Amino acid sequence: MPEAILKTDQACPKDLSQEEQDLFWMQYAYSLAEKAESQGEVPVGAVLVLAGKLIAEGWNRSIQSHDATGHAEMMALKNAGQAVENYRLIDSTLYVTLEPCPMCASAMVHARVARLVYAAPDLKTGAAGSVFNLVANENLNHKLEIVSGVLQAECSAQLSHFFKSRRAHHKEIKRQLKSGLIDS
Numbered sequence: 001m002p003e004a005i006l007k008t009d010q011a012c013p014k015d016l017s018q019e020e021q022d023l024f025w026m027q028y029a030y031s032l033a034e035k036a037e038s039q040g041e042v043p044v045g046a047v048l049v050l051a052g053k054l055i056a057e058g059w060n061r062s063i064q065s066h067d068a069t070g071h072a073e074m075m076a077l078k079n080a081g082q083a084v085e086n087y088r089l090i091d092s093t094l095y096v097t098l099e100p101c102p103m104c105a106s107a108m109v110h111a112r113v114a115r116l117v118y119a120a121p122d123l124k125t126g127a128a129g130s131v132f133n134l135v136a137n138e139n140l141n142h143k144l145e146i147v148s149g150v151l152q153a154e155c156s157a158q159l160s161h162f163f164k165s166r167r168a169h170h171k172e173i174k175r176q177l178k179s180g181l182i183d184s
């Protein structure tokens, strides 16, 4: 866990610069990614913030909820919509530890989120500039401001550690199956 100005309560400390606020909320999102990982999910966490206050949290839940749309950002957007009783989340900022996929990027445009702050780029499916850009596209009538790379080293390390240990786990199962230590 990166050194923390984490979780005082659910508002950001006063008098922080925009950059410090971004770091504060990304650390919060990181803690939600840890929660996802502890539940056996890919470690991605998201928070939706409005006027310096936490409106909603989300973390990956695709496996447990048997839901391909169970991404951290979708959960944050859904919870935020319920909290403010409006699907439009005008002037809000969404923080997420991994660059959004096309589904989540499009949902953010529908929700009129103002800013997207993400940590690690996703070079395979990232839809905020890495592979596609669906959040600031000239053809869309709503564009998000994008800030990337906040807490990037920590969030990238968290993801690569997760995938590395998952690969090692799969390899070990294969080895045991092969040697007859466990039944297939």
Ligand SMILES: [Zn+2]
Residues within 6 Å of the ligand: 071, 073, 100, 101, 102, 103, 104, 105
């Ligand atoms: Zn997604």
